C-alpha cells in the first residue's frame with residue numbers, strides 16, 4: 001500500500017511538471033505572437049518595395065533570409081537595426097557588428113522613415129510569409145495553416161505543437177491514473193485536485209526547486225542584459241565610416257566638384273571612391289580639421305605613411321587602403337552604368353544621390369529599386385543634343401516630332417538593357 005502511495009505521488013509530480021511546462025510553453029508561444037502586432041499584408045507591400053532587392057524570405061540574397069528572423073533577434077533589436085543599423089553598430093552592439101562582418105561589411109541602408117508600426121508589419125510578414133488571401137493577423141496567435149515556415153531554428157509554431165502534445169499527454173496521464181483508481185475501487189480525482197497535491201509534493205522536492213530557480217534566474221539575467229545593452233544607444237554616435245569624412249565640408253562648404261574625387265563616374269560603369277593619395281593632394285597641407293583636429297586626418301596619414309613631425313613620407317612604408325564601407329549596392333543581376341547617366345544623359349549626381357553636399361555622413365537617398373529606374377526612364381527626356389548617337393537621335397526626333405523623347409523610347413524599359 002505504501003509503495004502504491006509513493007508512486008501516486010510521483011505521478012502527481014509528473015503531472016505538475018507537465019502542466020507547468022505546458023503553460024509556460026504556451027505563454028512563450030503567445031508572447032512570440034503578441035510581440036508582433038503587425039499586419040502581414042501591409043508588411044508585404046513594404047517588404048517588396050524596400051527590402052526585396054536584398055532580402056528574400058526563404059533564402060540568402062544580398063542579405064540574410066528573413067524568415068525566422070524574429071526568433072534570432074529580439075523585437076527591440078530588430079526595430080533599431082532596421083531603422084538605422086549603422087547607429088546600432090556604433091553603439092557597440094555585438095550582434096550588429098558580427099552580422100555586418102559576416103556579410104563582408106556591406107552596409108544595409110538605414111530606413112529612418114519607417115515607423116515602429118511599419119517595421120512590426122514587415123516582421124509580421126516574415127512570420128506569416130506568402131500565403132493565399134485571408135492571412136490571419138499574427139497577433140491572433142492562431143496556429144495558422146500553410147505558414148511559410150523558416151527551415152531552421154525553433155519556430156513559435158513548433159512550440160505550439162510541442163505544448164499541445166504535452167497537453168494531450170497530460171490528459172492521458174490523468175485518464176490512466178483515474179482508471180487505476182477505479183480499478184482499486186477509489187473515487188477518481190480531478191485535474192485540479194491532482195495539481196494541488198502535486199504542488200505539495202513539489203515544494204518538498206529540493207531538486208525540482210533548484211532546477212526551477214536556475215531557469216527563472218537565467219531568464220531574468222537575459223532580460224537584464226538586453227535592458228542594459230539598449231541604454232545609451234542614442235549617445236556616443238560614431239560615424240560608420242573608418243574616417244569621419246564629411247561630404248558637407250568637402251563638396252558643400254569647400255565646393256569641391258564631385259568628379260574631382262569620383263572621376264570614374266564620367267568614364268565608366270562605376271563611380272570610384274578616391275584613394276587616400278588623392279586626399280593627400282590637399283591634406284599634405286591641411287593637417288587639422290575644424291571638428292576632429294588631427295585625429296581623423298591622422299588616419300589618412302596612417303594609410304599612406306605620412307609623418308606629421310617631419311612633414312614627409314616614411315620611406316619604404318607599405319600603404320594600406322582605407323576600408324570605406326559601401327553604401328550603395330545593387331544586386332548583381334542588375335546592370336547600372338554611371339557614364340551613361342552622368343555623361344550621356346547629363347544627369348546631376350544629386351538627381352539620384354540627393355543633397356550629398358549637405359550630408360555629414362553619407363546615406364542612400366533613393367530607393368534603387370527597379371520601379372525607381374523605370375519610372376525615371378518613362379519620364380526623363382533624353383538629351384538629344386549631346387552629340388552621342390547623332391544618327392539615332394536624328395531619327396528619333398523625326399519619328400516623335402512633337403512629343404518628347406524619353407529614355408523609354410530608346411529601349412530604356414527593355415529587360416535586357418538592365419539584366420544580362
Ligand code: HEC
Nearest residue numbers: 050051054062063064082099100103105106107108109122
Ligand atoms: C541594399 C541591400 C539591403 C536592403 C535594401 C535591405 N537590407 Fe537588410 N540587410 C542587408 C545586408 C547586407 C545585411 C547583412 C548585415 C550587414 O551586412 O550589415 C542585412 C541584414 C538585415 C537584418 C539582420 C538579419 C539577421 O539575421 O540578423 C534584418 C532584420 C534586415 N536586414 C531587415 C531588412 C528590412 C526589414 C529591410 C527593408 C525595410 C532591409 N533589410 C533592406 C542588406 C539590405
Ligand code: HEC
Nearest residue numbers: 250251256257258261324325326327328349353356357362
Ligand atoms: C574630397 C573627395 C570627395 C568629394 C569632393 C565627393 N566625394 Fe563622394 N565620397 C568620397 C569618399 C571618400 C567616399 C566614401 C566614404 C563615404 O561614403 O562617406 C564617398 C562616397 C560617396 C558615395 C557613396 C558611395 C557608396 O559607398 O555607395 C556617393 C553616392 C558619393 N560619394 C557621391 C558624391 C557626390 C554626389 C559628390 C558631389 C556633391 C561627392 N560625392 C563629392 C569622397 C568625395
Ligand code: HEC
Nearest residue numbers: 243244245254256274278279282289290291292293296297
Ligand atoms: C581639394 C582638397 C581636399 C581633398 C582632395 C580632400 N580634402 Fe579633406 N578637407 C579639405 C578641407 C578644405 C577641409 C576643411 C579644413 C578646415 O575647414 O579647417 C578638409 C577637412 C577634412 C577632415 C577634417 C574633418 C573635421 O571636421 O575635423 C577630414 C577627416 C578630411 N578632410 C578627410 C579627407 C579625406 C578622407 C579625403 C580623401 C578621400 C579628403 N579629405 C580629401 C580639403 C580636401
Ligand code: HEC
Nearest residue numbers: 258262265270271272328329330336341342347348349352
Ligand atoms: C541615374 C542615377 C545616378 C546618377 C545620376 C548618379 N548615380 Fe551614383 N549610383 C547610382 C546607383 C544606382 C548606384 C549603385 C550602383 C551599384 O551598386 O552597382 C550608384 C553608386 C555610386 C557610387 C558607389 C560606387 C559605385 O559605382 O557603385 C558612387 C561613389 C556614386 N554613385 C557617385 C556618383 C557621382 C559622383 C555622381 C555624379 C557625377 C553619380 N553617382 C550620379 C545612381 C546614380
Ligand code: HEC
Nearest residue numbers: 335336344345351373376380382383407410411412417418
Ligand atoms: C534620374 C533618371 C534615371 C534613373 C533614376 C535611372 N536612369 Fe537609366 N537612363 C536615364 C536616361 C535619361 C537614359 C538615356 C541615356 C541616353 O540618352 O542614352 C538612361 C539610360 C539607361 C540605360 C541605357 C538604355 C539604352 O537603351 O541604351 C540603361 C541600361 C539604364 N539607364 C539603366 C538604369 C538602371 C539599372 C537604373 C536603376 C538602378 C537607372 N537606369 C536609373 C535616366 C535614369
Ligand code: HEC
Nearest residue numbers: 052053330331334368369370373374377412413414415418
Ligand atoms: C531600367 C532598368 C531595368 C529594366 C528595364 C528592367 N529591370 Fe528588372 N531590375 C532592375 C533593378 C535595378 C533591379 C534590382 C532592384 C530591385 O530588385 O528592386 C531589378 C530586379 C529585377 C527582378 C528581381 C530579382 C530579385 O531580386 O528578386 C526581376 C525578376 C526583374 N528585375 C525582372 C525584370 C524583367 C522581366 C524586366 C523586363 C520586363 C526587367 N526586369 C526590366 C532594373 C531593371
